[in-house]
Amino acid sequence: xxxxxxxxxxxGRRDFIATVFSRTFILFLLAPxxxxxxxxxxxxxxxxxxxxxxxxxxxVIADGATVQAxxxxxxxxxxxxxERTIPALRPVEPTGQVEAQARRLLADxxxxxxxxxxxxxxxxxxxxxxAADADLGNRLRLLIEEARRxxxxxxxxxxxxxxxxxxxxxxxxxxxxxxxxxxxxxASQMLIFMITLMLATLLLSNLVEEKSNKVIEVLAAAVPxxxxxxGKLIAMLFISVVGLATWAGMLGIAYLFVQTLQSWLVxxxxxxxxxxxxxxxxxxxxxxxxxxxxxxxxxxxxGQASNIREIQTLSMPITFLQLGVLLLAMNTxxxxxxxxxxxxxxxxxxxxxxMVALAAEQPTLWPHFAALAWQALWVxxxxxxxxxxxxxxVLKSGSRQDFWKMLxxxx
Amino acid sequence: xxxxxxxxxxxLFKSFDGKEAVRGIDLQVPEGSIYGILGPNGxxxxxxxxxxxxxxEPDAGRRTLLGHADPIQAAGIVGYLPEERGLYPAMHCRDxxxxxxxxxxxxxxxGRRRAEILLRDNGLADYVAKPIKxxxxxxxxTVQLLGTIVHRPKLIVLDExxxxxxxxxxxxxxxxxxxxxxxxxxxxxxxxxxxxxxRLCERIAIIAGGRVRFEGSVAEARxxxxxxxxxxxxxxxxxxxxxxxxxxxxxxxxxxxxLPKAGIEPLLKALIDGGAGIEELSIERPGLHDAFVAxxxxxxxxxxxxxxxxxxxxxx
Numbered sequence: 167x168x169x170x171x172x173x174x175x176x177x178g179r180r181d182f183i184a185t186v187f188s189r190t191f192i193l194f195l196l197a198p199x200x201x202x203x204x205x206x207x208x209x210x211x212x213x214x215x216x217x218x219x220x221x222x223x224x225x226v227i228a229d230g231a232t233v234q235a236x237x238x239x240x241x242x243x244x245x246x247x248x249e250r251t252i253p254a255l256r257p258v259e260p261t262g263q264v265e266a267q268a269r270r271l272l273a274d275x276x277x278x279x280x281x282x283x284x285x286x287x288x289x290x291x292x293x294x295x296x297a298a299d300a301d302l303g304n305r306l307r308l309l310i311e312e313a314r315r316x317x318x319x320x321x322x323x324x325x326x327x328x329x330x331x332x333x334x335x336x337x338x339x340x341x342x343x344x345x346x347x348x349x350x351x352x353a354s355q356m357l358i359f360m361i362t363l364m365l366a367t368l369l370l371s372n373l374v375e376e377k378s379n380k381v382i383e384v385l386a387a388a389v390p391x392x393x394x395x396x397g398k399l400i401a402m403l404f405i406s407v408v409g410l411a412t413w414a415g416m417l418g419i420a421y422l423f424v425q426t427l428q429s430w431l432v433x434x435x436x437x438x439x440x441x442x443x444x445x446x447x448x449x450x451x452x453x454x455x456x457x458x459x460x461x462x463x464x465x466x467x468x469g470q471a472s473n474i475r476e477i478q479t480l481s482m483p484i485t486f487l488q489l490g491v492l493l494l495a496m497n498t499x500x501x502x503x504x505x506x507x508x509x510x511x512x513x514x515x516x517x518x519x520x521m522v523a524l525a526a527e528q529p530t531l532w533p534h535f536a537a538l539a540w541q542a543l544w545v546x547x548x549x550x551x552x553x554x555x556x557x558x559x560v561l562k563s564g565s566r567q568d569f570w571k572m573l574x575x576x577x
Numbered sequence: 578x579x580x581x582x583x584x585x586x587x588x589l590f591k592s593f594d595g596k597e598a599v600r601g602i603d604l605q606v607p608e609g610s611i612y613g614i615l616g617p618n619g620x621x622x623x624x625x626x627x628x629x630x631x632x633x634e635p636d637a638g639r640r641t642l643l644g645h646a647d648p649i650q651a652a653g654i655v656g657y658l659p660e661e662r663g664l665y666p667a668m669h670c671r672d673x674x675x676x677x678x679x680x681x682x683x684x685x686x687x688g689r690r691r692a693e694i695l696l697r698d699n700g701l702a703d704y705v706a707k708p709i710k711x712x713x714x715x716x717x718x719t720v721q722l723l724g725t726i727v728h729r730p731k732l733i734v735l736d737e738x739x740x741x742x743x744x745x746x747x748x749x750x751x752x753x754x755x756x757x758x759x760x761x762x763x764x765x766x767x768x769x770x771x772x773x774x775x776r777l778c779e780r781i782a783i784i785a786g787g788r789v790r791f792e793g794s795v796a797e798a799r800x801x802x803x804x805x806x807x808x809x810x811x812x813x814x815x816x817x818x819x820x821x822x823x824x825x826x827x828x829x830x831x832x833x834x835x836l837p838k839a840g841i842e843p844l845l846k847a848l849i850d851g852g853a854g855i856e857e858l859s860i861e862r863p864g865l866h867d868a869f870v871a872x873x874x875x876x877x878x879x880x881x882x883x884x885x886x887x888x889x890x891x892x893x
Contacts, residue, residue, distance in 0.1 A: 169682075176679045184667065380663025384721075387630045387657045388680035390649055561633055 177397025466552025495519030677724030817851030
């Protein structure tokens with residue numbers, strides 16, 4: 167054991183220094199900034215275009231009073247909800263035959279309209295394709311009913327003043343807490359997922375270096391293969407920690423900067439179910455186990471590939487695997503006791519992601535000890551399996567047969 | 578190591594994809610000796626060494642490395658230069674040597690200090706803090722060799738150490754092997770060049786076709802053959818002809834035959850009495866090459882010669 171750890175340390179130390187003190191590592195550190203910048207830019211432009219395209223507009227061909235009544239009703243509904251809930255209205259002057267005009271309007275690609283409302287509040291007519299009945303139709307009905315109700319109340323002389331309830335302020339509401347906690351659960355999952363995703367290719371291609379420059383023979387003769395795998399994994403873990411610390415530092419500076427500019431930007435006061443200290447510790451631990459589990463798997467799979475081209479071919483299915491794991495784990499947020507959730511806790515690869523969500527939402531601590539032990543067991547198992555497979559298929563260099571050729575030969 | 582053996586292997590078998598590479602190899606390498614494994618390319622030398630070192634597991638048989646049944650247990654006192662050399666190209670020479678030592682449990686700082694001394698002693702003082710990629714092939718091979726011995730191993734395993742080296746570096750390597758052996762280390766190396774085995778080794782194993790054809794001292798290998806007699810006479814024929822061994826063959830007027838068991842004197846007397854007129858008579862001890870032909874067969878000898886030519890072609 168001692169020998170294993172000492173050897174792993176020598177291997178890991180070399181990998182760490184070779185990676186962190188290389189020029190390309192700066193690019194790695196900058197990668198999230200670039201990704202963040204691009205997604206912000208894409209989000210901004212797509213968001214603007216998307217909002218305008220996704221909000222339906224309805225033409226109103228009616229007399230002035232009807233148009234006004236509908237506009238007032240819409241204003242009231244929108245004030246209580248949001249601009250996007252009720253379709254936008256566009257008054258159009260009637261010109262001759264209404265139905266023909268409506269058909270022309272709906273066909274006009276420049277106008278882009280989803281429906282035409284005509285008639286009066288008492289006898290409304292909706293001219294639109296059949297598809298409009300489901301969602302848009304409901305909202306139009308809501309709008310017309312609101313207009314009718316308010317007309318009826320006005321006619322009856324009943325005034326309804328805006329509600330101003332008396333306020334009693336409490337500490338926090340369980341309902342809010344739940345949504346904040348599930349938000350935290352999802353954010354933690356995404357954080358762990360994104361970083362592991364970034365490291366996946368690095369892990370996959372890790373052993374190709376030793377194989378292409380033949381150092382693997384020197385390593386394999388001197389130290390147990392398990393130590394090579396373990397050392398490489400730990401080196402990558404610490405490399406990711408250097409990255410994380412750098413990114414966290416950058417984020418911290420950005421946050422402080424924004425804070426000074428806009429003092430209103432405050433994080434709502436709440437704590438995850440297990441409390442902040444335990445949660446942060448668990449987040450770090452689950453990040454580590456998640457990384458080690460997937461890392462050991464990727465290292466093992468990558469070890470079987472003999473060149474970068476094979477690695478590139480592999481990285482696509484690997485990304486899908488990671489996405490699948492994330493989806494499985496995301497299912498546990500908010501519903502921690504279903505069969506699917508239990509599957510996510512038990513399947514080793516989704517266990518860390520789903521357990522970190524559990525820590526945000528449920529206060530019990532003991533499941534985490536069990537989960538961490540379970541995950542650690544799998545890390546050891548996968549390392550041993552990867553090393554054994556590597557020994558069998560790669561180190562018998564005399565035969566020049568690798569795993570993939572073996573697979574295709576049998577297939 | 579009560580038996581005084583650095584390496585003991587019994588009945589090692591290894592096949593790759595159903596093709597037998599090593600078919601029952603027995604080896605006994607005495608402690609403190611220089612031991613050569615001689616054989617053509619593809620004879621199973623590298624596979625044997627890799628099994629001895631525990632890089633691959635034999636399909637059958639067992640081996641003991643410095644008294645350890647599990648070779649990796651002895652890693653700290655073993656140095657290994659693989660046939661396919663490999664170093665991290667971006668590493669500095671000093672660090673590369675210290676890293677190889679550290680893999681074997683030698684402290685990193687001590688390894689760096691010793692690396693500097695070794696580099697200086699081997700004419701690479703200018704390259705202490707230069708990356709491996711700035712070195713020539715021969716130089717980086719020297720660096721790897723230094724990394725193989727930096728932790729003062731008791732057993733040094735070198736797979737084809739001479740291939741790819743020019744004459745000067747080959748001489749240097751021979752010197753280094755002798756030095757390490759003089760300091761008490763056991764050195765085992767594989768080669769397909771008879772001259773290296775003959776010059777350096779106290780004991781050799783001749784491997785061909787995955788089997789050990791001979792194991793013993795170079796002298797023993799030569800003693801497998803009787804000394805060869807060359808004889809040229811003035812008279813083409815005479816009563817003396819009957820005293821020549823039956824297997825004697827004449828080639829360009831010269832008789833070749835093995836020294837008879839009774840020695841040369843009876844024959845000499847018959848030649849003089851018969852008036853053969855001795856023009857040339859020599860008794861030669863067979864070289865390792867002849868011994869190799871006799872032991873491993875013509876075909877293996879031809880493969881060996883081809884390996885040597887291929888190597889020279891690659892070095893040129």
